[in-house]
Amino acid sequence: MLEAELLPASSGEKPLGEGFSEGEESRPQDWYFARLELWGTLERKILPPKGKGEGSQEGGRPRWVYVLRDPALGEVPLRFPREVWERIPFWAFQRHLGRTVLARFSPRTNAQGLWSPWHSPALGFSRRPGVEPSRFQARGRLVGVDREEGRLVVEIRPNPQGVLKEPFRLTLHAALALLEGLPSLGSGVYLEGELRPKSRRMVVRKAELVPLWDD
Template sequence: MLEAELLPALPEEKPLGEGFSEGEESRPQDRYFARLELSGTLERKILPPKGKGKGSQEGGRSRWVYVLRDPAFGEVPLRFPREVWQGIPFWVFQRHLGRIVLARFSPRTDAQGLWSPWHSPALGLSRRPGVEPSRFQARGRLVGVDREEGRLVVEIRPNPQGILKEPFRLILHAALALLEELPPLGSGVYLEGELRPKSRRMVVRKAEPALLWDG
């Protein structure tokens, strides 16, 4: 089996909490985080200039962005927060253009509980020998359960020394049997699951109680 080639990570990646890289078992086990992993081909896309005509703010110049082309999800934008972008050398992207990488995101969902790729910041990349199934992990506070709709709501809060400034909530989907086994509302919970490509639902497959640093 080929080993994954890790790309450079931020020096302060350990306490981010919004999405850990490899070595999850070595990270603090009481921090909030949400991580979605998707694999695909790293590509660079040219975008048309903003505005129209000579008076546009971009001066008629085209712009480019990096995207992940996933076989199941299509073109996924890689929108890195400034703190993350500044910590990744430019050569990393150049060297891995056209190759398969695993991208880590801090996922966001909309009011219907559907994954929102344009609002999900990218947190890092690593090389992979082949495309892997999507998966997500989260550790947060359980704030809502809707058994009729088969949904639960988890709040992800900022960690000390992390880059997340404001809490956010994920609306996730799960089978009734799993919902019935969840800890009481307000408890910490650790979740694992997958992202469904057609429905864009993040479906929980595993849930268990979890300790959180703020009680």
């Protein structure tokens, strides 16, 4: 079962690649997850064959990849894990090319708290008529707080029967008042916030204490 299957869907069209067959109320409330939502235009980009330069006609056929075109972030690669890719029909990409979509990612950051688009797997996308600010949600274990740098670190661990095999950590930014109100290290926390497109910082706006399945 995909991690994405157990995240709440936004109102509107069912996300492609995310199997929300059950409502939000039926998903486990103590599972780990991290999700970043971005709005943009779905585009297809042609790449040269591997090992060849631009415009080369040798060594195989050109490759193509899908990207999300964001006005502030530019091209964001849509790198779907195999389990997700196999669940999205080809016609879904064709139908949504050139249209505004809401794309969902499992975000990754570096140690400085900067979002890394090339290391953030895509979870799915859905049609959206308008564009809204980016947003993220996460439920994980608090493992670090640096008040001087204005950062916190949360660990996302594998869930029972989930596709995530190894834990990963997100370094996030937050105001001092929020950092001072966090629970003790080792506690489970639910976080909400936004991605700052110019700096690529993921900034927490809300934090609360929550239980986790492995407490």
